[in-house]
Amino acid sequence: MSIHARPTLEDVAARAGVSRATASRVLNSSPRVSPEALEAVTAAVSELGYQPNRAARALVTRRTGAVAVLFSEPEPKIFDDPHFARLIRAGARALADVDVQMVLMLVHSPDDQARAHRFLAGGHVDGALVFAPHQNDQLVSVVKKLPLPVVYAGKPWGPLRGLHLVDNDNEGGAVLATEHLKSLGRKKIVHVTGPLDELSAIDRLSGFKSAMGIDDKASTKLTANGGFTTQGGRKAMAELLGKVPDLDAVFVASDLMAAGALEALHEAGKRVPEDVAVVGFDDHVAIAEHTEPPLTSVRQDSDQQVKHMVAHLMKLVREEPVKTKREMLPTILVRRESA
Amino acid sequence: MSIHARPTLEDVAARAGVSRATASRVLNSSPRVSPEALEAVTAAVSELGYQPNRAARALVTRRTGAVAVLFSEPEPKIFDDPHFARLIRAGARALADVDVQMVLMLVHSPDDQARAHRFLAGGHVDGALVFAPHQNDQLVSVVKKLPLPVVYAGKPWGPLRGLHLVDNDNEGGAVLATEHLKSLGRKKIVHVTGPLDELSAIDRLSGFKSAMGIDDKASTKLTANGGFTTQGGRKAMAELLGKVPDLDAVFVASDLMAAGALEALHEAGKRVPEDVAVVGFDDHVAIAEHTEPPLTSVRQDSDQQVKHMVAHLMKLVREEPVKTKREMLPTILVRRESA
DNA sequence: AGCCGGATTGCGATCGTTTTCATAGGGAGT
DNA sequence: ACTCCCTATGAAAACGATCGCAATCCGGCT
Numbered sequence A, B: 001m002s003i004h005a006r007p008t009l010e011d012v013a014a015r016a017g018v019s020r021a022t023a024s025r026v027l028n029s030s031p032r033v034s035p036e037a038l039e040a041v042t043a044a045v046s047e048l049g050y051q052p053n054r055a056a057r058a059l060v061t062r063r064t065g066a067v068a069v070l071f072s073e074p075e076p077k078i079f080d081d082p083h084f085a086r087l088i089r090a091g092a093r094a095l096a097d098v099d100v101q102m103v104l105m106l107v108h109s110p111d112d113q114a115r116a117h118r119f120l121a122g123g124h125v126d127g128a129l130v131f132a133p134h135q136n137d138q139l140v141s142v143v144k145k146l147p148l149p150v151v152y153a154g155k156p157w158g159p160l161r162g163l164h165l166v167d168n169d170n171e172g173g174a175v176l177a178t179e180h181l182k183s184l185g186r187k188k189i190v191h192v193t194g195p196l197d198e199l200s201a202i203d204r205l206s207g208f209k210s211a212m213g214i215d216d217k218a219s220t221k222l223t224a225n226g227g228f229t230t231q232g233g234r235k236a237m238a239e240l241l242g243k244v245p246d247l248d249a250v251f252v253a254s255d256l257m258a259a260g261a262l263e264a265l266h267e268a269g270k271r272v273p274e275d276v277a278v279v280g281f282d283d284h285v286a287i288a289e290h291t292e293p294p295l296t297s298v299r300q301d302s303d304q305q306v307k308h309m310v311a312h313l314m315k316l317v318r319e320e321p322v323k324t325k326r327e328m329l330p331t332i333l334v335r336r337e338s339a
Numbered sequence C: 001a002g003c004c005g006g007a008t009t010g011c012g013a014t015c016g017t018t019t020t021c022a023t024a025g026g027g028a029g030t
Numbered sequence D: 001a002c003t004c005c006c007t008a009t010g011a012a013a014a015c016g017a018t019c020g021c022a023a024t025c026c027g028g029c030t
Helices: A009-016 A020-027 A035-048 A054-061 A075-080 A082-097 A110-121 A138-144 A170-183 A199-212 A216-222 A230-243 A255-267 A302-317 B009-016 B020-027 B035-048 B054-061 B075-080 B082-097 B110-121 B138-144 B170-183 B199-212 B216-222 B230-243 B255-267 B302-317
Strands: A066-072 A101-107 A127-131 A150-153 A164-168 A189-193 A223-225 A249-252 A277-282 A296-299 A326-329 A332-334 B066-072 B101-107 B127-131 B150-153 B164-168 B189-193 B223-225 B249-252 B277-282 B296-299 B326-329 B332-334
Touching: A009 A020, A009 A035, A020 A035, A054 B054, A066 A082, A066 A110, A066 A138, A082 A101, A082 A302, A082 B082, A082 B101, A101 A110, A101 B082, A110 A138, A127 A138, A127 A302, A138 A150, A150 A302, A164 A170, A164 A302, A170 A189, A170 A199, A170 A249, A170 A277, A170 A296, A170 A332, A189 A199, A189 A216, A189 A230, A189 A255, A199 A216, A216 A223, A223 A230, A230 A249, A230 A255, A249 A255, A255 A277, A302 A326, B009 B020, B009 B035, B020 B035, B066 B082, B066 B110, B066 B138, B082 B101, B082 B302, B101 B110, B110 B138, B127 B138, B127 B302, B138 B150, B150 B302, B164 B170, B164 B302, B170 B189, B170 B199, B170 B249, B170 B277, B170 B296, B170 B332, B189 B199, B189 B216, B189 B230, B189 B255, B199 B216, B216 B223, B223 B230, B230 B249, B230 B255, B249 B255, B255 B277, B302 B326
Parallel strands: A066 A101, A066 A127, A127 A150, A150 A164, A164 A326, A189 A223, A189 A249, A249 A277, A277 A296, B066 B101, B066 B127, B127 B150, B150 B164, B164 B326, B189 B223, B189 B249, B249 B277, B277 B296
Antiparallel strands: A101 B101, A296 A332, B296 B332
């Protein structure tokens, strides 16, 4: 063992005066080790600054200690939407916490899909976290038929049976928002939706409808699509001001759109919240706290969501039993000044 | 070999009627293989859908086939600045292209630094790409003393000797922008800087000063710090309008700030570009094309930058000779309507 | 004293590659 | 025909961990 070579388990064992096997058992916290052995090995490990060789371990355990994180999202969104950065960050954190490598793949083109498929099928990772909210996402169909543990963020489009996922309670959050507006005494409440090829947007719309006690036909008169972008939110709000001149409250399905909606309201000379009360969704602090006025919003905790996804995935990877295939995370209303 | 087990090199060799060694040589494109062997093995590989086992390879080559991508940035920025998403995306793409796994680490707290240090020292990756623009970044000092190939994005703070980096020509770009404004006949040109603990911001300021032919003292009268945020850009612009009432052009050190600056100019009743010409920096399309009016900006190609960083790093990893330790990427001016 | 059984331990095989070294094969040169 | 050399190949030894199996130790019983 030269000075510069990293110590191996063999070195640790020698130093601790035990065999490789025993040292290994200590590292994997097996119960079948004597207290003395445990202590000796632990000491040796820290004295030598030993770190297990991932490759060697992976070779024999047939686990890579890495998971793929797949984002399927059209180009422009990734750049604009701060939600992504947040999710990526949460993923990096949560995976690092369990000492698993995160392999990030951004999948857009069919080329990317092919690459992702090859990579996943190649057994380079133990599992995958998939963020693919859109309708007919090819990535989902590709991933589905792979013999690989997968946990989805939110509901992917298509049949859900057999899929593992962690979703936010979009519908419940929308009900919360709408009820809040009603409780303020608002009579004419409208809704700016997200793109209706995303189930989160659809669920928020359902929540709105059910809290309002209206059906599809009635709801088209009270809603407009803002596409989850600031510009879209602005336009949708303007549209609604035209369709429903006497509106006095609006539930906007994302904070990004709400920022746009506020601009449109200001331009139309409406005061918030006096004339029109506004509730957003996401509780994206960087946005919600800096709008004029600060935005009341439904909080969905992405950090928690990702953390749960990771925990769930790791169970699947270790083939531990999971109680539920689908987890639903609660949402809460955060009051600021806009409603 | 059961149906479900992935084929090994042994299987490929058997099918091709050669030995493991020869098959391996084909996979690593060694020159010492006969054309027939090459063909037979290639065929066998594709028939079996063989994919080499990374762990086994890593074990013997002592290379992991993974590199770390480290971002050191205070929390809020990561969420707001679209530049990050772009860099991450470019990194994912460029690394996937060379079939290397990207391990993303976002490093903020001292805790994160410790974790990163442990991880990097643990030999879990072959090298690292480091994005750490700020002064006195602990991450840089940690990374520096590791015996690990590292390529920096832009100049890290501190002594540069021995460091490998790929930088954009910030100074040149700033000169380009300023000269352009001069060539439009503008007489009173001011500059909104980025945070002066980032060398990119400093370099852009130097470019401005040298194109204007002014010294430090003169420059403080003509500049204000916008901190690379939209809000900051707005405030800085307002400040400059106060300090230099007769200004007729402004070079803003980032598009994000330029968006803020435009708002401030509109509020002050200035027309762009008639009263005040504006040039941004980054050519961040999602911003520059949607401002009012569309923004003339200096393009720095982040995709290229990252691609070069990856190429450079891979050379270091393979211990190939590199001609220059430092690469400088050119910038160009993209004209739109603001100047 | 002899035997039994549970708790610890170590031996050695194993994972799937790369790589060194020795060998076989086959012109070319004498 | 014999050597010489160069090319293509294969046998086998790594790489550093995990884990099944057998061996050892020890106290407690008979």
